Amino acid sequence: MVRRNMIYLTRKCEFSASHYYHNPQWTEEENRRVFGKCANLNGHGHNYTLEVTVKGEIDAATGFVIDLKQLKDLLNREVLEAMDHRHLNKEVPEFASRIPTTENIAIAIWQRLEKKLHLAKLHRVRLYELPDLFVDYYGEA
Amino acid sequence: MKAHLTRRYLFSASHRLHAATLSPEENQAIYGKCNNPHGHGHNYALEVTVSGPVNAETGMVCDLGELDEAVHHDVIERFDHQNLNMLPDFDGLVPTTENLAQVSFNILKQSFRSAHLEKVRIEETLMNSFEYAAGGEPRY
Numbered sequence: 001m002v003r004r005n006m007i008y009l010t011r012k013c014e015f016s017a018s019h020y021y022h023n024p025q026w027t028e029e030e031n032r033r034v035f036g037k038c039a040n041l042n043g044h045g046h047n048y049t050l051e052v053t054v055k056g057e058i059d060a061a062t063g064f065v066i067d068l069k070q071l072k073d074l075l076n077r078e079v080l081e082a083m084d085h086r087h088l089n090k091e092v093p094e095f096a097s098r099i100p101t102t103e104n105i106a107i108a109i110w111q112r113l114e115k116k117l118h119l120a121k122l123h124r125v126r127l128y129e130l131p132d133l134f135v136d137y138y139g140e141a
Numbered sequence: 142m143k144a145h146l147t148r149r150y151l152f153s154a155s156h157r158l159h160a161a162t163l164s165p166e167e168n169q170a171i172y173g174k175c176n177n178p179h180g181h182g183h184n185y186a187l188e189v190t191v192s193g194p195v196n197a198e199t200g201m202v203c204d205l206g207e208l209d210e211a212v213h214h215d216v217i218e219r220f221d222h223q224n225l226n227m228l229p230d231f232d233g234l235v236p237t238t239e240n241l242a243q244v245s246f247n248i249l250k251q252s253f254r255s256a257h258l259e260k261v262r263i264e265e266t267l268m269n270s271f272e273y274a275a276g277g278e279p280r281y
Contacts, residue, residue, distance in 0.1 A: 007239045008272035008279055053272075058243065061160055062171055063235030068269060069173065 005057040007065045008123055013052075013075050015084035018045040019100040022089075043087060048105070049128040050079060052113065056120035066120040078112040102129040106137040114139065145259060146202045147190040150212055152221035155182040156236040159226075180224060185241075186264040187216065189249060191256035203256035211253040216245050238265040242273040250275070 020043040021035035031039040038044070052075060056065040082092055088100035094108040106127040114122050128134040157180035158172040168176045175181070189212055193202045219228070225236035230244045246261040260274040272279045 005243070006274075006276060007242060008274075009239070010270045010272070012268045058237075058239045061162055063158070063160070063237035063240045064171075065239050065271075067171065 006055055007058055008053050008055045009065050009068075009071075009120070010051050010053045011068065011071050011075060012049065013072075013080060014047060014049050015080050016045060016047050017083050017086050017088050018043045019088040019095075020044065021099050021101065023099060043089070046129050048083075048102075049131075049134075050075070050109065051124075051126040051128075052109075052122070053124040053126070054117065054120040055123040070119065074113065074116055078116060079109055082112070102127055102133070102135045103137075106135045110137050110139055142195050143192055144195050144202050145190055145192045146205075146208075146256070147188050148205065148208055148212070150187045150189070150217055151184060152187065152217050153182060153184050154220050154223050154225050155180045156225040157181070158235055158237060160235050161233075180226065183265050185220075185238075187212070187245065188260075188262040188264075189258070190260040190262070191253070192259045193256040207255050208253060211249060215248050215252040219248075220245075238263050238269070238271045239273075242271045246273045246275060 020041055021038040022031055022041060023034075026034070052071070054066055054071065058065060083105075086092060088095050088105065092100070092108070094111075095104070098104045098108070106125045109127065110122065110125045113125070122139065125137045126134055127137075157177070158175040159168050160171075163171065189208065191203060191208065195202060219230075220241075225231050225241065231240070234240050234244075242261050242263045245263065246258065249261065250258050258275075259277065260272055260279050262270055262272045262279075264270040
């Protein structure tokens with residue numbers, strides 16, 4: 001069914017965090033070969049830009065898909081408080097066992113938001129690690 | 142070969158988010174400062190995406206001048222430096238950017254026929270944007 005009133009709404013926010021790439025099942029040489037300077041165990045940081053897109057139909061009474069403030073509060077609570085000015089490997093539970101690549105961070109953010117988002121449907125998580133490098137995740141297995 | 146083309150336009154307008162069907166308290170609770178009685182304004186950025194086969198002779202999906210003419214004449218001139226609440230388009234419709242995107246799409250669907258209208262995207266601020274594709278799913 002084509003839903004003619006479907007609107008896609010994107011909210012952007014920024015956070016800064018540090019990380020390193022390291023697979024404990026590999027030797028130091030393998031880690032260095034695959035991850036290059038990202039394997040430095042002292043870590044390094046980025047300014048991440050997150051764009052979260054939700055979709056839903058326009059509420060006839062309010063003209064909204066979702067209250068932007070509620071979406072902003074959700075992003076603050078689930079993403080920024082957990083990740084902003086943190087060391088992702090050491091302080092964010094998802095990355096105790098997963099390497100905090102931009103791909104895995106985008107998936108972790110999707111999983112955090114999807115559980116808590118009730119008023120609209122999550123459509124896409126786009127995460128920029130650098131202005132010229134970003135990842136899109138649509139919740140696909 | 143099909144290609145997509147997106148062009149970006151800017152306009153400035155004021156609005157007030159207020160639903161006549163709701164009480165003053167409900168309006169305040171839902172819209173917060175966007176419900177302030179005298180309205181407020183934004184610099185909106187409008188992105189229009191059209192698609193179609195690349196013409197073998199011109200190498201183009203459509204004439205950009207024609208697209209500019211339609212968008213300027215039918216959308217920008219209609220909304221730029223206006224109070225959206227006062228326009229007939231928003232008679233009985235709250236001028237949220239969701240509704241503005243849908244109204245803009247429907248206007249352009251009528252007025253621009255040289256390529257297929259895929260999507261309208263409007264940035265209300267640097268942090269918010271809204272896309273309407275009339276049932277299509279925007280991916281890029």
